[in-house]
Amino acid sequence: MKLLITVVHSRDKARLSQELLAAGYRFTEVASTGGLLREGNTTLLIGVEDEELDSVLSLVEKNCKSREQLVSPRPLPLSEAGPFPFPTPMKVRVGGAIVFVVEVEQFLRF
Amino acid sequence: MKLLITVVHSRDKARLSQELLAAGYRFTEVASTGGLLREGNTTLLIGVEDEELDSVLSLVEKNCKSREQLVSPRPLPLSEAGPFPFPTPMKVRVGGAIVFVVEVEQFLRF
Amino acid sequence: MKLLITVVHSRDKARLSQELLAAGYRFTEVASTGGLLREGNTTLLIGVEDEELDSVLSLVEKNCKSREQLVSPRPLPLSEAGPFPFPTPMKVRVGGAIVFVVEVEQFLRF
Numbered sequence: 104m105k106l107l108i109t110v111v112h113s114r115d116k117a118r119l120s121q122e123l124l125a126a127g128y129r130f131t132e133v134a135s136t137g138g139l140l141r142e143g144n145t146t147l148l149i150g151v152e153d154e155e156l157d158s159v160l161s162l163v164e165k166n167c168k169s170r171e172q173l174v175s176p177r178p179l180p181l182s183e184a185g186p187f188p189f190p191t192p193m194k195v196r197v198g199g200a201i202v203f204v205v206e207v208e209q210f211l212r213f
Numbered sequence: 214m215k216l217l218i219t220v221v222h223s224r225d226k227a228r229l230s231q232e233l234l235a236a237g238y239r240f241t242e243v244a245s246t247g248g249l250l251r252e253g254n255t256t257l258l259i260g261v262e263d264e265e266l267d268s269v270l271s272l273v274e275k276n277c278k279s280r281e282q283l284v285s286p287r288p289l290p291l292s293e294a295g296p297f298p299f300p301t302p303m304k305v306r307v308g309g310a311i312v313f314v315v316e317v318e319q320f321l322r323f
Numbered sequence: 324m325k326l327l328i329t330v331v332h333s334r335d336k337a338r339l340s341q342e343l344l345a346a347g348y349r350f351t352e353v354a355s356t357g358g359l360l361r362e363g364n365t366t367l368l369i370g371v372e373d374e375e376l377d378s379v380l381s382l383v384e385k386n387c388k389s390r391e392q393l394v395s396p397r398p399l400p401l402s403e404a405g406p407f408p409f410p411t412p413m414k415v416r417v418g419g420a421i422v423f424v425v426e427v428e429q430f431l432r433f
């Protein structure tokens with residue numbers, strides 16, 4: 104069994120959840136926050152059998168598309184920042200999903 | 214060391230927490246939501262030494278009993294559902310607990 | 324790749340987040356609660372390349388210092404507690420951080 108720890112953009116969450124359910128996958132949702140942009144996102148815990156891994160990953164890929172956006176990240180602490188405490192807006196990729204696939208030693212249902 | 218990622222029904226959480234503490238186990242609670250029923254539940258992160266694994270699993274089993282309930286899951290997206298967008302109520306198991314046991318490579322306390 | 328599941332005291336979170344960002348690390352924040360003291364804390368999910376592990380651990384160590392505090396844990400269930408349902412205040416270590424380092428089999432960005 105594998106546990107997928109999947110961080111998805113809030114815009115994609117409802118569509119991905121529907122698709123996961125329609126395909127018979129089980130999952131748990133945890134509210135989370137992005138480290139850089141401080142935006143609310145969702146961390147899905149999805150436990151799947153080994154042979155289902157590829158099909159659930161292609162489901163995530165299909166439903167979570169990324170694009171480029173100009174953002175102004177939070178100002179650095181003054182001690183670090185030197186003469187420019189407010190970093191210039193930077194182009195970051197947003198909206199995609201990231202997935203950590205972790206091996207599950209034992210899975211139990213009580 | 215093992216990390217137990219344990220999803221428990223909100224009805225069982227207080228009793229299980231008390232029992233874990235009384236037995237000297239340490240844990241962290243994260244609020245979560247069930248993928249299908251959209252009900253609030255709790256994900257416990259419980260780090261235990263390898264030799265404690267069996268006794269903490271039997272503690273979870275003792276405190277988290279499941280039963281069958283008639284539920285009407287959220288309607289499928291219309292494109293998937295065909296003539297019956299509102300699925301008939303289905304009998305699901307609720308109230309148990311699920312546990313993912315994951316190997317911890319290193320555990321550090323600062 | 325390694326996933327660091329890091330439980331930090333709320334007092335240290337802002338400083339640690341700033342330092343992680345300044346060093347170019349990516350992470351996701353999840354609100355959590357301590358099992359014993361029932362205080363709000365933060366669980367950071369930090370995915371790093373294998374060769375970055377030591378430097379991110381020393382960053383956590385530098386920013387999360389622990390100290391001793393007198394606390395009165397929640398009373399035990401009456402059935403367990405015997406004549407002293409309200410445990411005497413105990414000295415516990417608070418404010419440090421704990422880190423579970425878990426092996427990541429696959430990391431995907433969509």
Ligand SMILES: Nc1ncnc2c1ncn2[C@@H]1O[C@@H]2COP(=O)(O)O[C@H]3[C@@H](O)[C@H](n4cnc5c(N)ncnc54)O[C@@H]3COP(=O)(O)O[C@H]2[C@H]1O
Nearest residue numbers: 110137138139140141195196347348349350351368369370
């Ligand atoms: N230190 C840094 N330096 C340069 N660029 C940075 C950066 N931290 C983040 N970014 C960029 O900003 C986007 C939003 O990051 P945020 O941390 O708010 O939100 C992130 C975070 O919550 C999570 N995430 C990404 N990588 C992670 C990792 N290695 N460990 C844990 N969580 C991660 O997924 C969300 C989306 O990530 P994604 O990669 O699609 O998109 C990221 C990435 O393109």
Ligand SMILES: Nc1ncnc2c1ncn2[C@@H]1O[C@@H]2COP(=O)(O)O[C@H]3[C@@H](O)[C@H](n4cnc5c(N)ncnc54)O[C@@H]3COP(=O)(O)O[C@H]2[C@H]1O
Nearest residue numbers: 127128129130131148149150220247248249250251305306
């Ligand atoms: N796609 C599906 N097809 C058919 N039946 C389904 C289903 N998804 C869920 N169910 C049924 O509904 C119950 C409640 O699921 P829910 O997703 O709300 O709440 C779940 C979810 O939060 C979590 N969970 C269960 N299996 C999981 C997995 N493989 N990965 C991640 N989380 C899981 O544990 C809670 C309780 O699960 P439990 O198995 O006791 O009970 C489940 C299961 O009996």
Ligand SMILES: Nc1ncnc2c1ncn2[C@@H]1O[C@@H]2COP(=O)(O)O[C@H]3[C@@H](O)[C@H](n4cnc5c(N)ncnc54)O[C@@H]3COP(=O)(O)O[C@H]2[C@H]1O
Nearest residue numbers: 237238239240241258259260330357358359360361415416
């Ligand atoms: N059953 C028990 N018996 C005796 N003393 C106990 C105890 N449970 C907790 N403590 C003590 O109380 C402090 C606060 O614990 P709390 O559970 O509120 O908050 C904890 C909990 O959220 C998390 N944590 C610690 N160990 C953990 C583990 N093995 N698994 C999961 N989470 C853990 O990190 C926070 C800080 O832990 P830290 O070790 O620095 O500090 C702990 C520890 O010194």
